[in-house]
Each structure stands twice: as structure tokens, then as C-alpha cells.
Amino acid sequence: MDIAEVLTLADDLIFAKTGKHLDYVQEAILRGTLQDTTYTQIAQEVYSSPSHVRNVGSELWKILSKGLKKDITKNNFRAVLENGIVYNYQSTIVEHITGENITVNKNLNVCREKVRSPKTRQNPQPTAKQPRIDLDDAPEISTFFDRTSELTTLENWISSRTRLISILGLSGMGKTALTLQLIPQIQQEFDCIIWRSLHNAPPLASLQTDIIKFLSQQQETNPPNPPLSRGGEEIQPPYPRRGEGIQPPYPRGGEEIQPPSLSPPLSKGGLGGVIDYLRSHRCLIVLDDVQTIFSSQQLAGNYQPGYENYGTFFKQISESCHNSCLILLSWEKPREIAALESHPKNCQTLQLNGLGESAREIFTEKGLAESENWSKLIDIYRGNPLWLNIVSAAIQDLFSGKISDFLFYDSLVLGDLEYLLHQHFQRLSDSEKQVMSWLANQNKPVEISKKPALLELSPSEFLKAVESLRRRLLIEKVQKGDRTLFTVQPVIAEYIKTNILYQC
Structure with a gap:
């Protein structure tokens, strides 16, 4: 049974019915079905949830049933293909392209034999060049929950050539999982993809050097770990690890952090060099844990001393002319983003909310x-x-x-959540703590048209603190008619009352 021919037939049928090609989840389902793999095993392979894979599979079988004019399910798919020693299926697909009817004929030969590796098939056809991918810094995600609308939004932004995308959310909300789920769906749009974590707050100069080392090898061919592909090439793990001998320039494993350079050169070895590569190739750069380069106990988005040049980096990525994309994952919004968002073509922000x-x-x-x-x-x-x-x-x-x-x-039991919330609250400024304590002690959402008299803050300090807390996603905005009200989540309110940050 030739997997390549089955995938080609399925791709044609799906394109005829939907105008879209097989996506990576559908392809994994077909491969897994031919190899007697369960939905749970397929879900682990594509870093998704079993329910999401099961839903995709259900729609896939419906489409194939219509195209093959036979009831197709996961349980009978192999049997349908193995109907006889050799089953010749002649498919005629009529597409309407620019007003013309185009007929495509496919012959599928399915034999009773073990599934053989696509690498051993005769007369292999050349495949499109695959992007080089380095996700060495990306964590492994075991579960992904349905984020269809968010994935669609991100795909649309990337297709529209948005240069800078920020994905914001509290810890645990799923920013990393969402981005890892996105990559296989959009990888064919890029020449190369690189993921770097800023968990250890690397200086910008070190990060740029690391990125340039990876991008400078873009001309290499036949990467050792090609991503998911179509047309019968062997499927590899969806998130290949670094295999090209690039060593991270920034110390790992708790080694001493060197003080950052205050002004890294903006020549070929610095920001200018990165921009040059982003212009010559379509690249996707993902920076995770961006909040670590911001100062604690100050208002949101203020950089640590020596890291201000990151702001210049983000601004130039957004405003320079290129077709690449930088995705930032963070607990709080960089201060430059608000101004850059006035040009949606250049910059977009997705605030990731909870699951329904x-x-x-x-x-x-x-x-x-x-x-x-x-x-x-x-x-x-x-x-x-x-x-x-x-x-x-x-x-x-x-x-x-x-x-x-x-x-x-009577009160919420936080347990291990306290440690997670503490990571957010230890970053707050004194004025933010006062505002949070005041909000936590309100019985319902409140207006901020006037500064509460009990807060020892000037009106300007009060509004700046509210705006900063919004950028940290720690307070919620509620629209009630023409009134704008503010409140805090029950879990956060309980944490504040338990820890008694301030009595207000």
C-alpha cells in the first residue's frame, strides 16, 4: 500500500471539495490510520488533544466519503483501499479555476502488502524545498486544546505579511502551545524558522549573533530534520531540534550571566545584519519569555538597564521593509507596541484569553x-x-x-497557584500594588473616572498604574452600556487578600 499515492488522492479530493490542501493534522490522521494508530497516538505526534484530532478526523472522513461515493470511517478506510488484490480507482475532479473547467485524472494502485517507507518507492519525484527549522529552545508540549479562532487569526496575519506579532497572556494560558501548534500550519510560507527563549535574559548582541549564525546557513540544502511534507516524503517529528552544529552563544544551565553591551553595533553583525537576512529570505523568528528583559517593580514594559536596545530592535523589525515575521510571547506588552499597532500591516497583538x-x-x-x-x-x-x-x-x-x-x-483554595501568581506580583511597582489591593476589595466592577481618595497616589500616578496593570493583563475591563468598569479575577483577588499586599 503506497502511502504517497493515498495522500495524493486524499489531497486532490479535499482540494476539490474545500479549495484547501491537506493540512498536517489530516495528513497525520491518514498516515496513522494506514498504520493502525489510535487518535490518541496521533494527537501525541502532532502535539494536539485527542478530541481535536478526532473532530478533524470526523470531517476528513465525511469529505472522503463524498469524494469516493462510499461511506468512509477510520475503522473501514484500510478495508476500502484493500478491496481486492489490486484496486484501481479512477478519480475525476472538476475544478472551477478562473471560470474554466479543468479535469484531473488520478490512478491509485493499492496492493495487499505492508506499508513501505516512502523513501523506498521507485522513481521518487522531486519535492519543494523545505524550510530550515530550529526549535531547540522550544519546550515540549504534550497537550493542546482547541484554539481554532486564534490559529485562524494568526494564520491570516502571517499571510498578510504582518512583520511583528505579540501574543500576550498570563503564565499557563497557552501562548507557547498555541505558537507551536501554529508553526506546522504556516511553515511552508517561510524559508527558515527559529525559536529562542529569553528566559535567561540574553543581551541583544548575543541574540543577534545567534540568529545571524542560523540565518547565514540558509543556503544549505537537505536539512537533517525536514518538517512535515506532502507528496509522500517521510514524515519527521513535527518539531525538529537543532542538528546543524550551532551552539548557543548565551550561557545555559545557570552559568554566570555576562553584563549586556549597552550599544551593540547596528552593522552587519548587529541589527542591520538581522534585517538584511530578513529581507533576503522570508524568516520567522519566535522570541519566548520576553517579559524577562523588563524591569521588576516598575511600570509594565520598562526595560532592564542595558536592554533598552531591544525596543529599537522591535521597532525596526516592524517598520523596516521585509517579508519576514517576528513573534513575541510575553506576560506583558512592550511599551513600543501600542504606537506600532497604529499600523496593522506592521504590527498586531493577540491577547490570549482562557479556554471556553x-x-x-x-x-x-x-x-x-x-x-x-x-x-x-x-x-x-x-x-x-x-x-x-x-x-x-x-x-x-x-x-x-x-x-x-x-x-x-468560603474562600478559594489556591494551593500551588500561589507560586505562579507570585511570579507576576513580584514584578509590580508600589503604585500598582495599591491599585490592585483597592480593586480586590471591591464587591463589583468599578469606574476609574475619579481616583479613590484612600489611595496615596496622584491622579496621574493612579491612571498610569491602571494602564500598566492592563498591559500586564492583571485587571479586566467590563463594558456596561456606555460605562467602562474595571475588576480583577476571583483567583487574583483571593491571592491579594491572602498575601495582604496593601490594606485599602
Whole structure:
């Protein structure tokens, strides 16, 4: 049974029905089905959730059923193809392209034999050049929940050649998982893709040197770990690791951090060199943990001393003429972004909110009872995947999965969430802490048209603190008619009251 021919046929059928080619999840489902792989195993391979893969599979079988004029399911797909020692299927696909009918004929020969590697097929056809990908700094993600609308938004921005994209969200919201899920869907649009974490706050000069080393090898061919491809080439792990001998210039494993250069050169070895490569090749650069280059105990988006040149870097990426893209993942918005967003072609921001009802999958996996209380739990914890996983584990451990017993307590039980929230709150300035404590002690959303008298802040300091907290995503805006109100999430309010940052 030739997997390459099956994929080609399926791609033609899907394109005829939808105008789109096989995506990487559909291709993984077809390959897995031919190899008797379960949806759960396929989901692990593509770093997605079993329910999402199952939904994609359901739509895939419907399309193939219409195209082949036979009821197709995952269970009978192999049997349909193996109907007889050799089954010749003649497909005639009529497409309407610029008003003309074009007929494409395909002959598919399916034989009773073990699935052989596409590498061993006779007369292999040349394939399109694959992008070089280095995701060495990217973490491994075991689960991904449905983020269809967010993925569509990001795909549209990338297709529109948006140069700078910020994905913002509290820790655990799924920024990294979303971006890793995005890459296989858009990788064919790029010549090269590189992922770097700023967790250890590397100086800009070191980061630029590292990026240029990778981009300067773009002319190399036959990368050792090609990404998912179409047309029968062997499928590789969706997130290849570094295999090209590039060593990170920045120290890892807790080694001493060298003081950053205050003004790295903007010549071929610095920012100018990066821009040159972004112009000569279509590149995607992902920078994770961007919040680490910002100062703590100051208003949001202020850079640490010596890291101000990152602001120049982001600004020039957005404003220079090129077809590449830089994606920033952060807890808070860089201060330059607000001004750059006035030109949507150059800069866009996606604020990642919590999961909706798809978060129920977490409760199913944790074995929680009382499904009638699941929506309430999602609302309290604002659908944050990590928060819900932590709380679900605690409910299962302490209350045998009974949510009602957990909710019986007068105050929320934070448990291990306190450590996660502490990472956010230790970054706040004195004025932000005052505003957060005031909001946490309000029984309902409030207006900010007037500064509360009990806060020892000037009106200007008060408004700056509110704006900074919005950039950190720590307060929520509620629209009630023509009134704009502000509040804090229940979990954050409980953390503030428990830790008594300020009594207001």
C-alpha cells in the first residue's frame, strides 16, 4: 500500500471539495490510520488533544466519503483501499479555476502488502524545498486544546505579511502551545524558522549573533530534520531540534550571566545584519519569555538597564521593509507596541484569553465528577489551562473529584497557584500594588473616572498604574452600556487578600 499515492488522492479530493490542501493534522490522521494508530497516538505526534484530532478526523472522513461515493470511517478506510488484490480507482475532479473547467485524472494502485517507507518507492519525484527549522529552545508540549479562532487569526496575519506579532497572556494560558501548534500550519510560507527563549535574559548582541549564525546557513540544502511534507516524503517529528552544529552563544544551565553591551553595533553583525537576512529570505523568528528583559517593580514594559536596545530592535523589525515575521510571547506588552499597532500591516497583538467549554477535556482527563459544576470552575479560573490542571489535580486528590466539596469553602483554595501568581506580583511597582489591593476589595466592577481618595497616589500616578496593570493583563475591563468598569479575577483577588499586599 503506497502511502504517497493515498495522500495524493486524499489531497486532490479535499482540494476539490474545500479549495484547501491537506493540512498536517489530516495528513497525520491518514498516515496513522494506514498504520493502525489510535487518535490518541496521533494527537501525541502532532502535539494536539485527542478530541481535536478526532473532530478533524470526523470531517476528513465525511469529505472522503463524498469524494469516493462510499461511506468512509477510520475503522473501514484500510478495508476500502484493500478491496481486492489490486484496486484501481479512477478519480475525476472538476475544478472551477478562473471560470474554466479543468479535469484531473488520478490512478491509485493499492496492493495487499505492508506499508513501505516512502523513501523506498521507485522513481521518487522531486519535492519543494523545505524550510530550515530550529526549535531547540522550544519546550515540549504534550497537550493542546482547541484554539481554532486564534490559529485562524494568526494564520491570516502571517499571510498578510504582518512583520511583528505579540501574543500576550498570563503564565499557563497557552501562548507557547498555541505558537507551536501554529508553526506546522504556516511553515511552508517561510524559508527558515527559529525559536529562542529569553528566559535567561540574553543581551541583544548575543541574540543577534545567534540568529545571524542560523540565518547565514540558509543556503544549505537537505536539512537533517525536514518538517512535515506532502507528496509522500517521510514524515519527521513535527518539531525538529537543532542538528546543524550551532551552539548557543548565551550561557545555559545557570552559568554566570555576562553584563549586556549597552550599544551593540547596528552593522552587519548587529541589527542591520538581522534585517538584511530578513529581507533576503522570508524568516520567522519566535522570541519566548520576553517579559524577562523588563524591569521588576516598575511600570509594565520598562526595560532592564542595558536592554533598552531591544525596543529599537522591535521597532525596526516592524517598520523596516521585509517579508519576514517576528513573534513575541510575553506576560506583558512592550511599551513600543501600542504606537506600532497604529499600523496593522506592521504590527498586531493577540491577547490570549482562557479556554471556553473545551476546558472540560481537562476535567475528563482528571476524572472529576459533577459535570454540572464544570462551567463554574472554568469561570472562576478564567479557563486558564494550567490553573485548571493544577486545581483539578487538587480536587481529585483532596476531595475524590467532587467539585462541590471544593467549592464549599468560603474562600478559594489556591494551593500551588500561589507560586505562579507570585511570579507576576513580584514584578509590580508600589503604585500598582495599591491599585490592585483597592480593586480586590471591591464587591463589583468599578469606574476609574475619579481616583479613590484612600489611595496615596496622584491622579496621574493612579491612571498610569491602571494602564500598566492592563498591559500586564492583571485587571479586566467590563463594558456596561456606555460605562467602562474595571475588576480583577476571583483567583487574583483571593491571592491579594491572602498575601495582604496593601490594606485599602
